[in-house]
Amino acid sequence: MSTEKSRLQRVFEWHEARLPLVGFIDxxxxxxxxAPKNLNYFWNFGFLAGFMLITMILTGIFLAMNYTGNVxxxxxxxxxxxxxxxxxxxIRYMHANGASFFFIVVYIHVFxxxxxxxxxxxxxxxxxxxxxxxxxxxxTAFMGYVLPWGQMSFWGATVITNLFxxxxxxxxxxxxxxxxxxxxxxxxxxxxxxxxxxxxxxxLGLVFLHIWALHIPGSNxxxxxxxxxxxxxxxxxxxxxxxxxxxxxFMLFYFGMVFWFPNALGDPVxxxxxxxxxxxxxxxxxxxxxxxxxxxxxxxxxxxxxxAMFGSLIVLFFLPWLDTSRIRSATFRPxxxxxxxxxxxxxxxxxxxxxxxxxxxxLILSRIGTFxxxxxxxxxxxxxxxxxxxxxLPASISQPVMPAFKPAE
Amino acid sequence: MAxxxxxxxxxxxxxxxxLLHSTVAVGAVGTAMMIWPLISSMxxxxxxxxxxxxxxxxxxxxxxxxxxVVWRGSPVFVAHxxxxxxxxxxxxxxxxxxxxxxxxxxxxxxxxxxxSGVCTHLGCIPLGTxxxxxxxDFGGWFCPCHGSQYDTSxxxxxxxAPKNLAVPPYKxxxxxxxxx
Ligand code: HEM
Ligand code: FES
Numbered sequence: 001m002s003t004e005k006s007r008l009q010r011v012f013e014w015h016e017a018r019l020p021l022v023g024f025i026d027x028x029x030x031x032x033x034x035a036p037k038n039l040n041y042f043w044n045f046g047f048l049a050g051f052m053l054i055t056m057i058l059t060g061i062f063l064a065m066n067y068t069g070n071v072x073x074x075x076x077x078x079x080x081x082x083x084x085x086x087x088x089x090x091i092r093y094m095h096a097n098g099a100s101f102f103f104i105v106v107y108i109h110v111f112x113x114x115x116x117x118x119x120x121x122x123x124x125x126x127x128x129x130x131x132x133x134x135x136x137x138x139x140t141a142f143m144g145y146v147l148p149w150g151q152m153s154f155w156g157a158t159v160i161t162n163l164f165x166x167x168x169x170x171x172x173x174x175x176x177x178x179x180x181x182x183x184x185x186x187x188x189x190x191x192x193x194x195x196x197x198x199x200x201x202x203x204l205g206l207v208f209l210h211i212w213a214l215h216i217p218g219s220n221x222x223x224x225x226x227x228x229x230x231x232x233x234x235x236x237x238x239x240x241x242x243x244x245x246x247x248x249x250f251m252l253f254y255f256g257m258v259f260w261f262p263n264a265l266g267d268p269v270x271x272x273x274x275x276x277x278x279x280x281x282x283x284x285x286x287x288x289x290x291x292x293x294x295x296x297x298x299x300x301x302x303x304x305x306x307x308a309m310f311g312s313l314i315v316l317f318f319l320p321w322l323d324t325s326r327i328r329s330a331t332f333r334p335x336x337x338x339x340x341x342x343x344x345x346x347x348x349x350x351x352x353x354x355x356x357x358x359x360x361x362x363l364i365l366s367r368i369g370t371f372x373x374x375x376x377x378x379x380x381x382x383x384x385x386x387x388x389x390x391x392x393l394p395a396s397i398s399q400p401v402m403p404a405f406k407p408a409e
Numbered sequence: 410m411a412x413x414x415x416x417x418x419x420x421x422x423x424x425x426x427x428l429l430h431s432t433v434a435v436g437a438v439g440t441a442m443m444i445w446p447l448i449s450s451m452x453x454x455x456x457x458x459x460x461x462x463x464x465x466x467x468x469x470x471x472x473x474x475x476x477x478v479v480w481r482g483s484p485v486f487v488a489h490x491x492x493x494x495x496x497x498x499x500x501x502x503x504x505x506x507x508x509x510x511x512x513x514x515x516x517x518x519x520x521x522x523x524x525s526g527v528c529t530h531l532g533c534i535p536l537g538t539x540x541x542x543x544x545x546d547f548g549g550w551f552c553p554c555h556g557s558q559y560d561t562s563x564x565x566x567x568x569x570a571p572k573n574l575a576v577p578p579y580k581x582x583x584x585x586x587x588x589x
Contacts, residue, residue, distance in 0.1 A: 062447050066454070084455040087446035244432065 224328025324385030
């Protein structure tokens with residue numbers, strides 16, 4: 001090979017010296033980002049979340065080209081997308097199922113953080129940005145679900161916006177402001193469309209902050225201990241290859257749903273046009289909001305119910321301090337590890353309860369589940385951190401597999 | 410960082426090259442297969458295409474007058490030509506025209522000229538349909554945007570437009586015309 005630089009190389013270097021675009025990417029997710037060498041597949045899910053965000057933005061833009069945000073035309077414009085627009089069915093099914101898969105990915109990503117203690121020092125701000133992203137995602141998904149203006153869209157919007165009416169004194173003012181009228185109607189549909197278009201780009205901006213905050217301390221790892229320089233490998237090609245493989249497996253599931261079970265996660269009632277005079281037999285949100293919906297309904301007092309629902313998300317901001325243990329990974333925390341799985345199971349139970357009528361067993365279970373959630377956060381986390389005896393930590397991430405290897409600092 | 414250099418690789422194509430190239434190839438094909446439906450969705454949808462024929466009757470158009478019908482959202486000029494207009498169109502020496510077409514091949518029935526009402530320059534609608542409209546020096550149509558002039562066969566005679574007014578596909582059934 002000649003050492004002479006090619007013309008292309010020189011043009012590239014000229015440009016990089018002025019705006020180091022490629023260098024920026026290389027530092028963010030390339031050869032210049034040193035990552036712990038023991039990351040398992042749970043570290044795939046941040047990348048998968050990024051992939052889903054891009055997928056949602058792309059399919060969303062093409063849907064918006066054919067969607068009409070008006071109560072008289074919205075439902076029909078969506079049906080037209082399904083029947084008449086070239087590949088409209090594919091784009092819509094990718095977007096609708098994409099929302100579900102986005103939440104699957106993000107929930108796994110968050111529970112990964114809970115298990116491996118990724119929210120602890122020095123990653124608190126990174127965690128906060130993550131929690132904000134999750135809340136904005138929920139708002140975005142809720143408003144997106146209103147757009148097709150089916151029965152579930154309409155009544156979901158009615159129920160959720162009415163949640164704010166329980167706030168003392170200003171509650172009614174807030175709902176009137178949200179509605180731009182005296183009930184859910186055209187003004188609300190219009191502004192939800194505008195906001196549903198905007199928020200994904202807000203999330204995109206937050207993701208940049210998230211990655212920035214990630215790069216200050218670098219990634220946590222399954223052992224949760226500090227990582228010596230000699231135990232790190234460049235993100236590219238090692239983790240780009242691993243992420244790409246994970247993406248392939250993920251897409252098998254995602255497109256499996258899109259092509260073979262596109263309506264399995266949706267509610268058939270939403271294929272009935274909105275009717276402000278008839279409430280469907282049961283109102284249920286999309287599956288990813290069910291645990292929170294169960295919390296709201298478990299409490300007989302409307303105000304406390306709503307406070308519990310929002311509180312269950314707000315409490316996550318305080319997790320780095322509620323958890324008093326300095327050991328990150330649950331691998332070395334015998335009691336916390338059990339509590340983690342109980343909490344996960346608790347979310348599934350709450351999710352199931354959210355889909356049932358709030359009476360009998362589901363009501364009892366959702367009360368226990370809501371109680372357990374807050375008991376876990378406010379009592380068990382601090383107490384267990386104090387009384388638990390952690391298992392001994394390895395000296396380095398290499399030690400458990402290569403006892404003789406001494407990584408460079 | 411850990412020592413990531415690997416032992417000297419065998420020369421020529423390696424297993425790693427093969428995996429890299431096949432992965433990139435599959436990824437590129439997959440991406441293209443995703444871009445295609447997205448772009449395709451911007452093309453006319455089935456309901457738009459179903460609007461693409463127009464039916465009307467020429468029975469009510471008096472000799473010497475013109476009407477505009479809408480086909481695919483754009484105007485089509487329909488002129489019931491007088492004998493003088495037909496004569497003027499056919500007398501022209503075709504070799505002197507910018508876009509050389511005989512009047513005979515531009516009409517199915519000599520008395521009915523059916524041409525697109527979209528100026529071939531930049532898409533304005535030429536004047537000449539209403540009796541009070543300017544018709545230009547050649548008695549056909551006059552485009553107000555940049556002054557293109559069309560004759561009684563809808564052919565470009567003067568001004569910036571490069572082509573004659575296009576003849577849409579149409580069929581007569583008695584007095585009824587089906588465009589598209
Ligand atoms: C739009 C949604 C999100 C995107 C695109 C995203 C993206 C990413 C990416 C690419 C990484 C690095 C790879 C990895 O560790 O998996 C990461 C790490 C992280 N994310 Fe997220 N994330 C999202 C939502 C969240 C949420 C909702 C939370 C928590 C409430 C969160 C908490 C974290 C934490 C704590 C880390 C560092 C993990 C570690 O180093 O162990 N993220 N995120
Ligand atoms: S558009 Fe008719 S002359 Fe330019």
